[in-house]
Each structure stands twice: as structure tokens, then as C-alpha cells.
Amino acid sequence: MMNDLASLVQIKGLRDGLLVSLSDASWEDQHAALLSQIDEKQSFFQGARLALDVGAQILKVNEMVELRDQLSERNVSLWAVIGESPTTEKTAQLLGLATRISKPRPEDGRRFEVQDLGEETALFLNKTIRSGARIEFRGHIVVLGDVNPGAEIAAEGSIIIWGRLRGAVHAGSKGDEAAVVCALDFAPIRLQVAADAMNIQDKKETGKPEMAFIRGERVVIEPWQPGQ
Amino acid sequence: MTAQVITISSGKGGVGKTTTVANIAVALAADGAKVVCVDGDIGLRNLDVVMGLENRIVYDIVDVIEGRCKLRQAMIRDKHFPELYLIPAAQTRDKNSVSPSDMTRLCNELRPEADFVLIDSPAGIERGFRNAIAPADRVLVVTNPEVSAVRDADRVVGILEAEEKRSTALIINRLNPILVKQHDMLSAEDVLDLLGIQLIGIVPEDEGVLVGSNRGVPVAQDAKSRAGQAFRNIAKRIRGDEVPFLDLEKQSGLWDRIQKMAGKK
Numbered sequence: 001m002m003n004d005l006a007s008l009v010q011i012k013g014l015r016d017g018l019l020v021s022l023s024d025a026s027w028e029d030q031h032a033a034l035l036s037q038i039d040e041k042q043s044f045f046q047g048a049r050l051a052l053d054v055g056a057q058i059l060k061v062n063e064m065v066e067l068r069d070q071l072s073e074r075n076v077s078l079w080a081v082i083g084e085s086p087t088t089e090k091t092a093q094l095l096g097l098a099t100r101i102s103k104p105r106p107e108d109g110r111r112f113e114v115q116d117l118g119e120e121t122a123l124f125l126n127k128t129i130r131s132g133a134r135i136e137f138r139g140h141i142v143v144l145g146d147v148n149p150g151a152e153i154a155a156e157g158s159i160i161i162w163g164r165l166r167g168a169v170h171a172g173s174k175g176d177e178a179a180v181v182c183a184l185d186f187a188p189i190r191l192q193v194a195a196d197a198m199n200i201q202d203k204k205e206t207g208k209p210e211m212a213f214i215r216g217e218r219v220v221i222e223p224w225q226p227g228q
Numbered sequence: 229m230t231a232q233v234i235t236i237s238s239g240k241g242g243v244g245k246t247t248t249v250a251n252i253a254v255a256l257a258a259d260g261a262k263v264v265c266v267d268g269d270i271g272l273r274n275l276d277v278v279m280g281l282e283n284r285i286v287y288d289i290v291d292v293i294e295g296r297c298k299l300r301q302a303m304i305r306d307k308h309f310p311e312l313y314l315i316p317a318a319q320t321r322d323k324n325s326v327s328p329s330d331m332t333r334l335c336n337e338l339r340p341e342a343d344f345v346l347i348d349s350p351a352g353i354e355r356g357f358r359n360a361i362a363p364a365d366r367v368l369v370v371t372n373p374e375v376s377a378v379r380d381a382d383r384v385v386g387i388l389e390a391e392e393k394r395s396t397a398l399i400i401n402r403l404n405p406i407l408v409k410q411h412d413m414l415s416a417e418d419v420l421d422l423l424g425i426q427l428i429g430i431v432p433e434d435e436g437v438l439v440g441s442n443r444g445v446p447v448a449q450d451a452k453s454r455a456g457q458a459f460r461n462i463a464k465r466i467r468g469d470e471v472p473f474l475d476l477e478k479q480s481g482l483w484d485r486i487q488k489m490a491g492k493k
Contacts, residue, residue, distance in 0.1 A: 016324060079327060096336060098329040128424055130386030131379050148382050148422060149375075166422075 008033040016101065017049030017079055027057060031067060038074050051080035051101050058085045064095055122157070129153065129167065136173075149189055155179070177214045182224060186210035193219045229262065231342040233335045234466065235364035236399075239380030241351030243372045244401040247441050248431075249348040250278045251448040251456070255463035257312035258449070261343040264303065264313045266334070268360035269350040270325060273317035280307060280444020281314050290318035293330045299337055308449065313342075323355040328362030335363035344466070353387060361388065366395040368428060372402050373414040382423055397428035399462065404433040405476040429462035431455050432476050 008030050010021040022030045038045045050071060059081065068078040080098035083089060089099045121139030129135065129143060131150025140157035151167035153159055158179045159171045165183035168190035172179030177194045187205050191198045191212055198212070198219040209224040236249045246269075253263045266289065267275035276282045287302040292315070299315075306312035315334075318325065331347075338345050349360035361367055367388055371381035381398070388396050400416050407413035416430050431437075434455035440447035448459040454474065461471045 016327070079329065096329050096333040098327050127389070130389070131382040133386055146422075146424070150379050150382060 009037065011037070014051065014101065017051055018045075019051045019053060019101070021053040022055055022057060024055070027059070027063060031063075034067075035070060035074075038071070038076060042074070045074065045076050048076050049079040050076055051082060051098070052078065054081060054083040054085075054088055056084045057088070059083070059088050059091060061091050061094065064091055064097075068095065068097075123155075128163070131167075147183075147188075158182070171212075172214075180211055180213040182209065182211045184209050186212070186221065191219065191221075229340060229343055231264070231335075231339045231345045232365050232466075233339070233345045233347065233363050234366045234368060235268075235347040235349055235360045236368050236370060237349040237357060237360060237384055238351065238370040238377070239353060239384040240371075240377045243370050243377050244431075244437075245351070245370050246275050246278050246348050247437055247446070248368070248370050248399060248401060248459070249275060249346050250441070250446040251437075251459035252463050252466065253279075253312055253344075253346050254306075254309065254446045255448040255460040256344055256466065257306070257309035258460075259463060259467070260311070261467075262311040262341070263309075263344045263346060264315065264338050264342045266315045266331075266338075266345060266347045267317035268331070268347050268356060270317045270356065271319065271322045272350065273319050275348045276304075276314060276316045277444065278441045278446065279314055281316075282444075285316050288316045288318040289334070290321050290325045292334060293326055299334070323350065323359065326359050328359050331359045332363040353383065357384075361391065361393060364393060366397070367393055368397050368399055369423075369425070370399045370401050371419060371423075373400060373404075373408070373416070373419055375414070378414065378419055378422055385423060385425055397426045398423055399429045399431065400427070401431045402433045403430055403476060427473075428465050429458055430473055430476065431458040431462075432474070 008023050008025050012019050020034060064081065071078050078097060080101050081088065081092035082099060082101060092099045122142050123137040123139065124142045126144045128145040129147045129151040131148055134152040135141065136154045138156045141153055141155040142160045144162045146163040147153060147161055147165050147167040149166045153167065154170040154173045156174045156176060159169050159181045161183035164185040165188050167188060169181050169188050170192040171181045172194035175194050179193055181191065181193060185205065185207060188200065191200055193212055193214050196214060196217060196219045210221050211224045212219055212221045236245050238245050249265055253265045256263045265275060267273050270290065276285060281304050284304045287297040289302065291297045292299050292302045302315050303313040304316065335345055347360045350356035369381050369384055371377045385396060400419055403416060404413055408415045420427055432454050434453060436447045436450060436453045437455050447453045447456040450456045458474055464471045
């Protein structure tokens, strides 16, 4: 019977502690299985940090608290509870437990996937794009805010910045020579339209809206004229 | 008492985070607040040195987290201010000894004990930084008026925005008004223009800050120091007072006169 229970939970070592993965069996069974495993191999678990991967199970606050207390009685600290359910995650956060384990969050290098790739699809970003952020999109990109140095934007279509452009931009990233880059204040660190990159280190700030586009085979930057 | 937890961060190293923590802590404590400083730079601790408490360390933050001592036992009382405490970092461990949830739990334990908890974040944007910002109610980003420091500060502000830490404010440290005037240094306006976040203090460059750090007596204790005054003003703004920013031109006015006398102008 004990061995049966033992197979319900998987335990493996991580850099920061032990990861316990639960199966689909009921919480009561797995709970008991985990505790009995710990009791059996006391010396192994002594002082361990435990992360619990509950999968899709939903743990209630009292269940989590009970487990944490039972573990701490055995000198094992519950460090993280990872689960697919937002309820479980919230509960874990409420108890001050970690809800992720050393997996980098996808906060930078965002890739926005769109189902329908109509020609006129655009991504609208209503914020300042800061250093370290990279935004790629398969249509056009519109930013209502600044693009700071160290930020990168690449669009298969055009890039419109309603603000100051100071970062790196690449419009027509798959070769569309009709793509343009516009900004109210145009001073990117790096500028590329389709295949042609332009070194614009010495460009003076004009304080006027400008637009970059391909003429012939080269990128040119011109003041933006209404009505063109 | 429910303490406000404030993390001091920067991205780039060497811009003066630790000095800023020590000085703001001293200024808040001098004003009668109960302050606990937490050194989040595990493995490279130095807040204890800057505060002059190095030789009093018995237990450190990792001892608390791993349960070898009680929180109280790791709180070192300051020499000058009885209501100022330091929880030192461990020198012989690394940043992975602590997790963000450990820091949150520690700070929640400190909240009823103090008015302010100040966390000194390590440089970088990795584990130590994540630990330091996890419990923060407020983050102060320190930068110097130089391009690389501002770039890193921008990155940090971006991460804080992604983490939805809403209350972020900027400290511009080591501003040299003479260099700014000669257009050899970014001005406070340039920095603010790029970062676009609330400004909470501008600290002028001042040799006294370095001397104070080496002696373990933060310059905020020196009533005559202009940098000290700047840190005291930041402390007041943290408490919610409206304090006008220092006129940093005054000092350069003196320099102008000296240079005129020397026939350089």
C-alpha cells in the first residue's frame, strides 16, 4: 500500500531545492503519499526546500496551510507552489509562496502572434518602449509614446511613433520596400527599412516629424509633409 | 505601525545605491522614524560598512531566512540612532540563497515593527534584484547623469512597469552643476526627459559623501553638507512633505567667481 502511494508523487532535485510533481489522483491521497515519503526518508528531506507542482489541481488555502505546517514540523520548508489554476496561484501568493521557479518570464522579446494576417493589421502600443524591450510584429506597429535608446522594434510593415524615436527600428523586416518609419522626433540609434540599413549617427534633431522610406535602393529621411 | 517597504535600485553598479540607502535611512531616523535597512546584496555586502556597523554583525539575513536565528537577533542597532536598524547580507553565500518569496515574508514580518523598511538592491537585473523588488511598495531608481547609467535605469523602469510596481521615483545622484553648464554632463532635465518618471531628489556631487562612507558616518548627519541636505530632502519627500529642489546653481556661482578671479573668464 505504501509503495502504491509513493508512486503518486514524483520528486526530483532542482538547483534551488526539490520539485514535487503531483499526479491526477485526489489531493488527500497525494498529500498522504508525500508526507509518508518524507517520513520514510527523513535524512534525505531534512532541511529541504520544496516546490510543489500541483498541475491543474486547485488547492484551497487551508489545504496549503496545513501542508506547509506539516512540512515545517518535519523541518522541510514549502517554498513554492506552481499550478495551472489562477486560484491556486493566488492562494500561494497570499501565503507568500513563490509561484514560479527559475523560469525566466517572457517580459521582453515579446512576439505578438496574430491569427489573421491581413495586410492592414497593426499593433498599437500605448506606452513608452524602454531599453531592453524588443517588439516584433508581422504587421505594422504604432507606438503612442517614446522609443528609448536600447529598445528595438521590428515590423514586417511600417512603424509609426507618435513620440520620440531614440531606439533601433527595422520596418519591412521581411523585405517590404513600401514600408516606412515615421516619428514626431526622429533620431533612432539604428534605422533599417527592408534590406537597407542607414547609419544615422550624425543626424541632427530637427524637432519636426520625419519619415524614412526607400527611394531607389536607399533609405532616405525627409520631413513629413501633410498631404503627401 | 505598518512600514512602507522601499527598495533602492539602479541596474548599473557604482551609481551610489548603498550610499543612498544609508543616507535616506539616517535622515528618516533623525526625523524620528523607526527604520530597518535590509542589505539585499548577498555575497557582496557593504551597507554595513557604509553605516559603520561592520564589526557588530553576528547574524545575517540568510540566518533569518534559514531559521538559525530570530529576526530580532539579526537587527543591528545603529550607533547614533536608536531607532535605526540594519539587517546585513551574508558575505559567504550567494543570491540564490534567498528567493523573492523569502524577502516578501521577511518584510511582512518587519512591517509591524517599523515605519520604513529600506532595501538595498544589488546591481544588475537578475535574482538579487528580483529578490529586492518583490516586497517593495515603492522603488527608488538611482542613476547618475551619464548615458550608460540612464540606459540601465530605463531598463529597470521597464521591468518595474512590467511587474506592475506603480510607485517608482527617480534619484539623480552625483550631479555636477559645473559640468552640466559646460555641456559636459547630462542635465537633470535630460535624464528626466528620457526616463519620464517622477523625480524625488537630485544629489550634487560632493566629496563628503565618499569620506562619510569610508568613515561609516553617512553625510546626511552633516548639517552643512549640500549632498546631506539633498538626502534629507528626499527623506522628507518620502514622508509626503513638499520640499522644493535645491538650487544647484548656487555653488557654481561661487565657482564662477573663483574662475573670474583666476582670470579664466
